[in-house]
Amino acid sequence: xxxxKQYYRxxxxxxxxxxxxxxxxxxxxxxxxxxxxxxxLRYSTRDFLTKPVPDEDLEGVLxxxxxxxxxxxxxxxxxxxxxxxxxxxxxxxxxxxxQEKMDWDIDDDQAKDFKMALRTMEIxxxxxxxxxxGYVDRIPYHNAAPTETGVTDRKLMDLVxxxxxxxxxxxxxxxxxxxxxxxxxxxxxxDIASEAIDSDEEIVSMVALGYAAEERRPQSGRFSDxxxxx
Numbered sequence: 697x698x699x700x701k702q703y704y705r706x707x708x709x710x711x712x713x714x715x716x717x718x719x720x721x722x723x724x725x726x727x728x729x730x731x732x733x734x735x736x737l738r739y740s741t742r743d744f745l746t747k748p749v750p751d752e753d754l755e756g757v758l759x760x761x762x763x764x765x766x767x768x769x770x771x772x773x774x775x776x777x778x779x780x781x782x783x784x785x786x787x788x789x790x791x792x793x794x795q796e797k798m799d800w801d802i803d804d805d806q807a808k809d810f811k812m813a814l815r816t817m818e819i820x821x822x823x824x825x826x827x828x829x830g831y832v833d834r835i836p837y838h839n840a841a842p843t844e845t846g847v848t849d850r851k852l853m854d855l856v857x858x859x860x861x862x863x864x865x866x867x868x869x870x871x872x873x874x875x876x877x878x879x880x881x882x883x884x885x886x887d888i889a890s891e892a893i894d895s896d897e898e899i900v901s902m903v904a905l906g907y908a909a910e911e912r913r914p915q916s917g918r919f920s921d922x923x924x925x926x
Contacts, residue, residue, distance in 0.1 A: 741875030760868035766857035790885035813881035830897035875908035
């Protein structure tokens with residue numbers, strides 16, 4: 697695709713291309729002025745203060761999550777809230793499990809992943825609040841046919857709905873001056889995470905909440921080739 701065509705594709709969305717790209721294939725779109733500041737300023741916090749999160753702010757974040765849109769209004773989420781010692785106990789347990797797996801016969805790529813997961817446990821160990829988001833198959837309806845992805849259409853839509861719930865909470869946290877980190881490295885110690893919620897529901901994600909130790913600019917690596925005008 698030529699630079700001119702990519703420019704047109706972005707400009708139709710009130711976005712302009714970065715003129716300093718070489719050939720347009722990796723050109724970045726500048727942000728539209730009408731974008732919400734919560735979206736513009738949000739970033740993944742990886743250095744938290746231990747300062748407690750006020751109950752009012754935590755409640756606001758949680759209610760933002762449960763107001764998210766969901767397929768068939770199924771609201772397929774459970775949000776489990778951990779604080780203080782509960783967070784440290786869980787992250788220490790997950791870190792120990794990950795460390796055990798590093799002693800297995802693993803390749804270099806797996807070792808790298810485990811090291812990154814351990815780093816994540818260090819980052820979130822002392823966060824004031826850790827949310828564990830579980831999937832609950834609520835109010836089943838008739839169209840639960842398997843899709844080409846290997847999951848039922850119902851579950852696929854439910855997982856998308858949970859993503860909306862998480863995004864709502866993260867943006868509300870930004871609105872309230874809180875930092876957040878969407879965590880997936882619990883998957884390397886899933887059994888420990890599952891024990892923490894004492895439920896057989898499927899854990900979909902974790903979200904760390906707290907005050908950022910240092911503000912930083914959000915990453916600007918958002919590329920135009922993710923948008924396709926049909």
